[in-house]
Amino acid sequence: MASTSNTHLHQKSAVWHFFEPPVEECGKRQSKCRLCPDDKFLTVSNSGTTNLKKHIKNIHKINDLESASLNFAPQPGEYILREALVKWIATDCLPFTAVESESFHELVEVIRKLDGKITIPSARTVKRDLLEKYSLLKTSFKDLLANNLSKISLTTDLWTSNSCKAFLGVTAHWIDVNWQIQSRVLDLAPFEGPHTGINIANAFVRICEDF
Template sequence: MRAVISHMIMVHELPFSFVEYELFNIVMQSASPYYERIGRTATTKDCWSTYELEKKRVQELLNLVDKISITTDIWTSNQNIQYMVITAHFMDMDSKLQKRVINFVEVLPPHTGTCVCDAIYKCLQGWGIEEKVWTITVDNASYNESAVRLLHDSLSFHTTLPLEDGLSEIKSIIENVRDSVKWNVTFAMLSCALDFKQVFPRYQLRDPNYKCLPSEDDWQRVEEICSLLVHFNEVTKIISGSEYPTANSFLPELYSIKEILGQKSKSVEPWMKNMGQRMQHKFDKYWGSSNLLLSIAAALDPRNKMTFIQFVFPVIYSEKEATTQICIVHDAFFKPINGK
């Protein structure tokens, strides 16, 4: 019963003194006359014991797998304290996708690539999984590029970064809205802010210290940015699905992103054109050479076959490179292996 109570305390973020509430004890003793009152000190110890037990179970799961993908995110609380959450994603012995938060730690400013790299690497070492890391996904903060580079040198794994690099073109606008709302998910923040744009001027009237009211021109740009980021949001939902096969959808969705970026790169608005070009450059940089597994997965989809590869590669690659990459995928299917 004490173990269950400790879970309740932590899951619902209740105070340790909850177990001393009079009505709680009346309920417990009504349910079982054998229930004995416990104090906050004993409950604190029970919570630590439960934590250690759960940590041991997670460690046993991690010990059984060979490849682990890591995602990280840094966000700021309402108290202006910055935290990093590190999540491990892996397939268990029953081929089921598992997700576990393996660290939640305060990251003291200023944030640098070295600081973030050290925090992640210390976490991986603590769990003994530094040699099992398969991929790592980070948010779009500028220091993450150097952090990933340092991790690459330490762990020898390949990594990709998000496609939101071009958002630096409207950095001042995003910071104005973010300072008002205190969110760090760019699309969710901006789209929600749009719904409540009329509140911002009223907030300024009530708070003379509020100095970052977005202008009408800012709001117009925010609307255009949301019309772009909504595509990234939808693609992320599609390829992140864990209850259905997704590998065959990666290439079609990447193609749609490439096509959108191509359109934005030719925008008549200079700021949108610059942003689109920066994002397209980042796309081309991290896409690199053909990811053969994604291409094979797409071609094996009976709705696509090799016809789809021949259609999208000229968009993703230059004309010469597209021909080469199409041949690579074709040979993977048809080229004889060991003369057979």
């Protein structure tokens, strides 16, 4: 699974106005150019952003990054849209590529004509946004469990898909301060190996230790 890096948030370079936050895949940090019509990803070096600057200057003919970036800062509406897309993808259990389907873009085109400009992010951008949202919600959930005053019960469910991929689900249950029963899924983790008691116990412990 790809992971995201927040290193770019602390960068002073104006070049980041032209690139999406880096995504780490297969050991390489890559960032998508916002100016390229297609999904153009460049490798982000830990030592600097020289290759990103060269791309902007050589391909897009922008030499003064500072001045150009003032007109290229993401608009509030873009963040609102991406937040809504993440909720839609996660709630309806849709693939990241749903934002790239022809019918979806036709719908957006109709909306754009009715109500201004809308830019749809790529599937990789939606994936990154979803991972970031998951990380935030997971941290919040950990705090909720840590501050919980009642005992917590855990249930498990070992499930195998039609494609013969096994998953172990773990759900936490407790009673909150208002005497309401609460339930939250801790994880639905891929399960490797035979479904023996020892393997199930080890997978269960790994999930619990993460919280």
